[in-house]
Amino acid sequence: MGRWEPDAENRLRAAAIELFGEIGYEQTTVAAIAERAGLTARTFFRYFADKREVLFNGSEHLQQAMVDALTKAPAKASAMDAIAAALAKAGDFFDADRRPFARLRSKVIAANPDLRERELIKLTTLSEALTRTLRKRGVEEPDASLAAEAGIAVFRVAFAQWVSKSERRGFNEIVNASLARLRTLAAE
Amino acid sequence: MGRWEPDAENRLRAAAIELFGEIGYEQTTVAAIAERAGLTARTFFRYFADKREVLFNGSEHLQQAMVDALTKAPAKASAMDAIAAALAKAGDFFDADRRPFARLRSKVIAANPDLRERELIKLTTLSEALTRTLRKRGVEEPDASLAAEAGIAVFRVAFAQWVSKSERRGFNEIVNASLARLRTLAAE
């Protein structure tokens, strides 16, 4: 038994999401989050670089999983096919996570510009990681960047659909449909 | 002759860019910007919603121009062709603007995560505007979102190339090359 309650980071995360849902992101002070978690604001900032990050740290895992999948894709696969493999891996990630939680989180993020900004830069970081990995596969610029960006475009559209109300299909199913549409659009 | 020096907004903008270049974005306080412009910090926040916005307000003009071009594209044009017309309009915008200034601004933005975030949300806002305009043209979802996102992907890649060192081609030329590459990639 430690000197403190264990799992401070998760307590902070839980407290934050609760409060964001109850009274909104802007109205929630870091001090209030920390208090609900039985800690102080100073400690909050030891776990999270800033107030927004409490909703986003963990994205490195998704990124790593997608980079791994991209690396392991068949050497003969085209750039877009390799990206598709990475998107499929993201699907496993999301369908494992419970969709109701993702919906709540998305709602909180959508309601606040600062949080939207943070989400966007996470996606950009992901795109850059995918670009680097494609280049390691021998894909030249600007193809690597374009394929990665197009993949993220599909990701964004599919994710928005996946969390939307009354959507029942799994993430992978939506991704595949979106990819097919993109191929068609580009060909027209 | 007015009570105050005229053109406070531009004075603030100029002072901000100077200081960002001289000592960096984070090291520059709003008070310092205002002082250099002969004003107070309170006045700065009357012109710009926050410190970052001083580098971005004006993006509405670009967005409006692209939306107009998209609206005016031939009714028979495909979604991607209509998007291409909007991108061409953006080209006029950028080649009119002086590229050296754009390069400095890009450098400042690239050096700071907060500014990158703001840039990303501006692009997303633009993407959403393009999506709405495509829908008015009769394009259904998810095609409208995908075409808009793909267009923004091309925009991002082309813009990065346009401001990169020793790039001589005009924006439109780069956009067209990128669009062609994307079509090829999607087809593979």
Next chain:
DNA sequence: TCCGTTGATGTCATTACGTGACATCATTAT
């Protein structure tokens, strides 16, 4: 068993962003 180290947390002080409320005063309109 004692003691020094470690590590998670707390306390305190400080800077800067951002905003509301109210004051100032040259310009403009009536």
Next chain:
DNA sequence: ATAATGATGTCACGTAATGACATCAACGGA
């Protein structure tokens, strides 16, 4: 001549974020 307008300043405040230092249970040797 006077009142309304509008750009700016002043002041006070809350909150985010960070550095410096203090605390103190747990742990690992000697």
